Amino acid sequence: MKILSPAISRLARLRYWRVQQWSEHPREAQREVLQDLVTMAQYTEIGRRYGLSELFSVREFKQRIPIHDYEDLKPYIERMMQGEENLLWNTPVHWFAKSSGTTSDRSKFIPVTEESLKDGHYKAARDVLTLYYANFPDSDLLTGKGLVVGGSHQISKFAEDIHYGDLSAVLLQNAPFYGQWLRTPELAIALMDEWETKIEKLAASTVNENVTSLSGVPTWTLLLLKRILDITGKNHIVDVWPNLELYIHGGVSFTPYREQFARILGKEISYLEIYNASEGFFAAQDHPTVEGMLLFLDHGIFYEFMPIGEYGKPDPQTIGLQHVELGKQYALVISTNGGLWRYLVGDTVEFTSLSPFRVKVSGRVKHFINAFGEEVIIDNTDRAIAMASQQTGAIVNDYTAAPVYFSDHGNGAHEWVIEFETEPADMSAFITALDTSLRQVNxxxxxxxxxxxxxSLPIAHAVPKGFFNAWLKGKGKLGGQHKVPRLSNDRKHMEEILELIRRWNER
Structure with missing residues (x-):
């Protein structure tokens, strides 16, 4: 492995010109992507429906094809899961990424084509390595192994050769053979379904490995790291994996977790944020000290950006890269080589740079609080939680918030449920700091x-460690890509959680 690392580092540096090419010529790269997508899909069922063979401009593309959500494409996808071909894409589809993202009872099955794997996810992963080596050319990253805290794998009941699982499981299952040499644990453990047993197996099988990188959602990665310290009796992860140098994270904001990672690791390492979803690999951090992630423009995805004020309108308008502005909120709309056409992902993004184009994920179109015109998004609350934690010495594991509506007894408010790793000495001081910080950022x-x-001043409930995992487990949503909904504009989740708190307190 020691021999392999310098060779791959050189190859990564040689690839850097490709990244520069599409990042310096973004509009040309996107026009070429769209042309390829339309050409490939023109004779599919959806291609014939919208006359893709007759399209010659982005304007015509947007006029012909409406914006779709999952429910719009679901009839096609259900037929594809039964083995039908040539519906959304012109090559056979044998894999589907099961996507949830929240505690919704409804699962989504996103088609994963050979093209979206090779020219999307895996190409993007190589570019992430290229960007990392460009910043750290003397890295020994590949002298050890990468520990992936991934999802689960299941076989679909619809057809014998149709498979589905969490995105990470689909990627692991289809990874090139050499990828198996560079990661841990073994595939059988990585693809386990039952998360509590899986954490035990992950910990036991990796404590003696030379782990140089970690990747996964922060909540589950922290759970694994804590279990490893329990097993080994060590104080810090550096005592277990002295060569650890990189943590690749995504899925949720890392801001509330940064201090907790620093404490448990016991050493300075590099952190690299990626924006990788079931629908595609969209962006990755290209510089450790620059805010935002470089938008991947040559990876089989054509992007449109819907100003957030257009969301919910009968005929919402979108704009291209040439018209986006810094600091504005946009809902992400994509067309992909996985067979998604003008698909509303559900995420909101904000541009932090226009040359090159960098974005940060600011929230979800359905995850916000705007009961009183306050327009609070997840980016606001993550920053406020981090600021309040720093001021009071608290460490937050997770949280959720929802509105309290006007009543005869008083004004409205925001109600929070917060799980602390380290509780503040004075909860009222934390609430005041949280409120003050949120006022500063919004x-x-x-x-x-x-x-x-x-x-009025926020209402907050502190819950014991493990509370949110218990809630997720009770809904059958423990592990994988399932996450606690940070913000809700109604009280459905909040009332469920408050009822669980009442039951816990009665024990």
């Missing part, structure tokens, strides 16, 4: 909080 919230005219 002027609309600040205006509604002025003299308590519309919004």
């Amino acid at each position: 002027s609309d919230y600040d205006a509604k909080r002025h003299k308590d005219i519309a919004l």
